[in-house]
Amino acid sequence: MTTPAAHETPDGEVAARARGLTKAYGSGETAVLALDAVDVDIARGRFTAVMGPSGSGKSTLMHCLAGLDTVSAGQVWLGGTEITGLKERELTRLRRDRIGFVFQSFNLIPTLTAAENITLPMDIAGRKPDALWLDRVVDTLGLRNRLNHRPAQLSGGQQQRVACARALASRPELIFADEPTGNLDSGAGLEVLGFLRGAVDDLGQTVVMVTHDPGAAAHSDLVLYLADGRIVDEMEQPTADAVLARMHLFTRANPRPPDVVVVRGRTADDVVAQED
């Protein structure tokens, strides 16, 4: 590994960790506290969804965990590497070598074929893809017959599958997906979510997905709820109904969630019972 490890995290099962993660934009009266002393562990080999109202800090959390944004205070680790304090060049290398990204808008290069798009980050890095792994990724994502197509010749769902394959190609430690189904119809969205689920279950990958969609979050193992820059709740083994009920609880009963977590539970019935 080329990136210097400053401090080791105590737990090898954690793919990413933040302690006291604080991010403020601007200063003085116009300052915005996007993240307010967040502590979070992203478990290795799991699918974690991050939800919360618009402006709650979801993208900022993802960007800080991925080393795309600097932090105002606190520490972030990727695996055993503390990334807070790394120089931009080191961060660029770390992102390239150890993190995969899937964006809402696919971000494919229109002049390249699907195959070329998939291997582009590794080509830029001068790394040779592991052929067996790449084969497995291409087959898992059902792209075998589309490898010579350019993005314009592919449906939205197929383009996002190419983007997923690109994120997986280097077998990264962590994949961040920011609203990966936001530009897809529900059928194509379900397909992509199924593939992200498969990347965790069948390929042993770790996925963190930002989403507004309870149906998408239901594909994850764990939902983290952000509000006002803080993690205010979490839900294991979510269902779409339970996620929806929890969202309603925050927006209807507690537009500004309290300091402490007051509601835990899995089903809509649980939430209604506690509201009563």
Ligand SMILES: Nc1ncnc2c1ncn2[C@@H]1O[C@H](COP(=O)(O)OP(=O)(O)OP(=O)(O)O)[C@@H](O)[C@H]1O
């Ligand atoms: N570059 C920036 N400069 C100033 N303020 C910013 C910047 N980026 C984000 N913010 C502010 O930080 C807060 C958190 O933003 P963030 O984009 O993380 O929220 P989000 O939960 O991802 O929202 P959305 O669901 O709408 O994408 C918001 O108040 C936002 O206006």
